Amino acid sequence: xxxxxxSGTGPEPGVAVTVEVVVLTVxxxxxxxxxxxxxxxGWSLPGGDWFPGESLAESAERFSREAGVVLDHGHVExxxxxxxxxxxxxxxxxxVAHVAFVPDPGLGDPPVGGPGRFWPVRDLAEGYxxxxxxxxxxxxxxxxxxxxxxxxxxxxxxxFAPDPFTIADLYEVYRAxxxxxxxxxxxxxxxxxxxxGFVVPTESAPTTGxxxxxxxxxxxxxxxxxxxxxxxxxxTVTS
Amino acid sequence: xxxxxxSGTGPEPGVAVTVEVVVLTVxxxxxxxxxxxxxxxGWSLPGGDWFPGESLAESAERFSREAGVVLDHGHVExxxxxxxxxxxxxxxxxxVAHVAFVPDPGLGDPPVGGPGRFWPVRDLAEGYxxxxxxxxxxxxxxxxxxxxxxxxxxxxxxxFAPDPFTIADLYEVYRAxxxxxxxxxxxxxxxxxxxxGFVVPTESAPTTGxxxxxxxxxxxxxxxxxxxxxxxxxxTVTS
DNA sequence: TCAATAGTGTCTTTTAGACATTATATG
DNA sequence: CATATAATGTCTAAAAGACACTATTGA
Numbered sequence: 295x296x297x298x299x300x301s302g303t304g305p306e307p308g309v310a311v312t313v314e315v316v317v318l319t320v321x322x323x324x325x326x327x328x329x330x331x332x333x334x335x336g337w338s339l340p341g342g343d344w345f346p347g348e349s350l351a352e353s354a355e356r357f358s359r360e361a362g363v364v365l366d367h368g369h370v371e372x373x374x375x376x377x378x379x380x381x382x383x384x385x386x387x388x389x390v391a392h393v394a395f396v397p398d399p400g401l402g403d404p405p406v407g408g409p410g411r412f413w414p415v416r417d418l419a420e421g422y423x424x425x426x427x428x429x430x431x432x433x434x435x436x437x438x439x440x441x442x443x444x445x446x447x448x449x450x451x452x453x454f455a456p457d458p459f460t461i462a463d464l465y466e467v468y469r470a471x472x473x474x475x476x477x478x479x480x481x482x483x484x485x486x487x488x489x490x491g492f493v494v495p496t497e498s499a500p501t502t503g504x505x506x507x508x509x510x511x512x513x514x515x516x517x518x519x520x521x522x523x524x525x526x527x528x529x530t531v532t533s
Numbered sequence: 534x535x536x537x538x539x540s541g542t543g544p545e546p547g548v549a550v551t552v553e554v555v556v557l558t559v560x561x562x563x564x565x566x567x568x569x570x571x572x573x574x575g576w577s578l579p580g581g582d583w584f585p586g587e588s589l590a591e592s593a594e595r596f597s598r599e600a601g602v603v604l605d606h607g608h609v610e611x612x613x614x615x616x617x618x619x620x621x622x623x624x625x626x627x628x629v630a631h632v633a634f635v636p637d638p639g640l641g642d643p644p645v646g647g648p649g650r651f652w653p654v655r656d657l658a659e660g661y662x663x664x665x666x667x668x669x670x671x672x673x674x675x676x677x678x679x680x681x682x683x684x685x686x687x688x689x690x691x692x693f694a695p696d697p698f699t700i701a702d703l704y705e706v707y708r709a710x711x712x713x714x715x716x717x718x719x720x721x722x723x724x725x726x727x728x729x730g731f732v733v734p735t736e737s738a739p740t741t742g743x744x745x746x747x748x749x750x751x752x753x754x755x756x757x758x759x760x761x762x763x764x765x766x767x768x769t770v771t772s
Numbered sequence: 773t774c775a776a777t778a779g780t781g782t783c784t785t786t787t788a789g790a791c792a793t794t795a796t797a798t799g
Numbered sequence: 800c801a802t803a804t805a806a807t808g809t810c811t812a813a814a815a816g817a818c819a820c821t822a823t824t825g826a
Contacts, residue, residue: 309550309585311616311627346548346625350616375614375629377550377589386585388550390614390627447686462778481816483779506777507823522814525761701805720789722806745804746796761787 310387313353314341314430316373316437317363317394319412320454320470325441326398326412327434329424330361337424339433340410344390354392362408368396369453373437381429389429393437395453416473441471447523449492452514458496460509461486472526485524491517549626552592553580553669555612555676556602556633558651559693559709564680565637565651566673568663569600576663578672579649583629593631601647607635608692612676620668628667632676634692655712680710686762688731691753697735699748700725711765724763730756 316339317328330340340361344353350372355365373391381387399407415438417423418431426434445451445468452459454467461483468476476482486492493512555578556567569579579600583592589611594604612630620626640646654677656662657670665673684690684707691698693706700722707715715721725731732751 309548309583311548311550344548344616344627346616347618349618350614350627372613374611375589375627377583377585377629379586379588388583388589388627388629390616460778478816478818480779480781480818485815504777505775505825507779509778522764523762699805717789717791719791719806719808724788743804744798744802746806748805 310382310385311344312341312387312389313344313350313357313392314339314389314433315354315358315370315392315394316434317358317361317365317368317396317410318415318437318441318454318471319396319398320467321398321412323466323470325415325438325470325473327415327418327437328358328361328363328410329413329418329426330408330410331424332427336427338427339391339430341389350390351392354394358394360408361410363396363399363410365394365396367453367457368394369450370394373433373440376429376433378429389433391433391437393440395441395450397454397456438471442526445471446525447520449489449514449517449520452493455514458498458511458513460511461493462509464493464512468524474527476524476526482524489517489520491515492520549621549624550583551580551626551628552583552589552596552631553578553628553672554593554597554609554631554633555673556597556600556604556607556635556649557654557676557680557693557710558635558637559706560637560651562705562709564654564677564709564712566654566657566676567597567600567602567649568652568657568665569647569649570663571666575666577666578630578669580628580630589629590631593633597633599647600649602635602638602649604633604635606692606696607633608689609633612672612679615668615672617668628672630672630676632679634680634689636693636695677710681765684710685764686759688728688753688756688759691732697737697750697752699750700732701748703732707763713766715763715765721763728756728759730754731759 315328319326319328328340329337331337340357340363341354342357344350348356351370354370358365370392371394373393375388375390377388379386381389398412413423415434418426418434451464451467451471454471455463462479464486465476465479465482468482492515494515496511496513498511554567558565558567567579568576570576579596580593581596583589587595590609593609597604609631610633612632614627614629616625616627618625620628637651638646652662654673657665657673690703690706690710693710694702701718703725704715704718704721707721731754733754735750735752737750
């Protein structure tokens, strides 16, 4: 076995390490993913060659920032690495993919202030939108599934929501990410408020913009995990 | 942004990609991890430089096999990649770590038929055992946490168990991996048997070796996810 | 006033948890 | 027989889910 280091046969020549990031947000009730246009006109996830001086997470944040989205108010975690032979024609490349949850930065519908664009995940999957490079479609699929699972047993849904948010905002996040109704709204609200540390009420008056009774505003609590989880409706059987 | 490929500035020189694998098993009611002795006398996780001709998972299986454990009857999944600057002195190296669940291959207490040894995870953590190279202690920590979480919402506990197994065997797996009692044995058995596709009874007569009523034997069912999950006792608060 | 949204109350069903009881083996 | 282990039954408490009701705004 060759453990490398400064001795041994040394590292394989020509192995590249890239970092990609799947930046997800909820806009207009639909899950969106950040895609960016490359210099050659193609589209891809934000990403590129890793610089060994930075950590992998820092690299993901850098590429997201270059595309126009700062991850300061969001959440970044590593997703998976991809090294199938032939996944990048012309070189041996391992892609370390990340996934990030951010609140909608706004700024109109397409633009985000950089070369990146938020695109509805469903449209991309159905072919309405740019075709992504390499295996980036598959990476997006994995990221979405990760997000769906994370919303079940963590409080990370708050990372998609605006800073003071309403229970209805949270409900919309779950609905957009899961692609299905997270059950009865009343029961949902009760579950959220019963889970200690999930949300904390703000002092600010329950302002309102539209119709109906004004809603209370909350901010994210200190809890990171949900005990018990908020499970999405079972996919028919246990499968 | 540099997406690399055959054009552009090309990959950074001197970037190494290694693959590591945390092979876990349950032996004598305790969670064990496979460690292997290197040529220089140090100990580490099975792993080494990645060969671009193979997939990352294949590489993990190869390194496990070289250490003495074939993963055919187990489960392998990717854990995470590690690229902190300075994690490998002398070179920039990204480690793609994997975690595997295997039934106890037996063959006595230490040996497994190769340079590898199964070591109790708790002993390693408390300093009773070899010191592992680089950041491998942290990788083991992450792998154990992954295993604990996976047992909650997947059927992968069966991958730790012998081929026909008893409900008591499964209970022991949960107890060893979680490091705590998974609740009442009777309720545990009911939960396992109610979850469709988790376990299927075997035709074979319920043979017995020791005292007491002989137990029924089961094999792994087709289900991969548990709906609802089998949750471990909450860590005090929701935190 | 009505319509729309937010929030609360309550009832039923399901599940989890504690614990007793029965079944079947060995010594 | 006593004892050990497996398996089942039962009761209670907690949670989930369905759904009615009240509260508060804008039109």
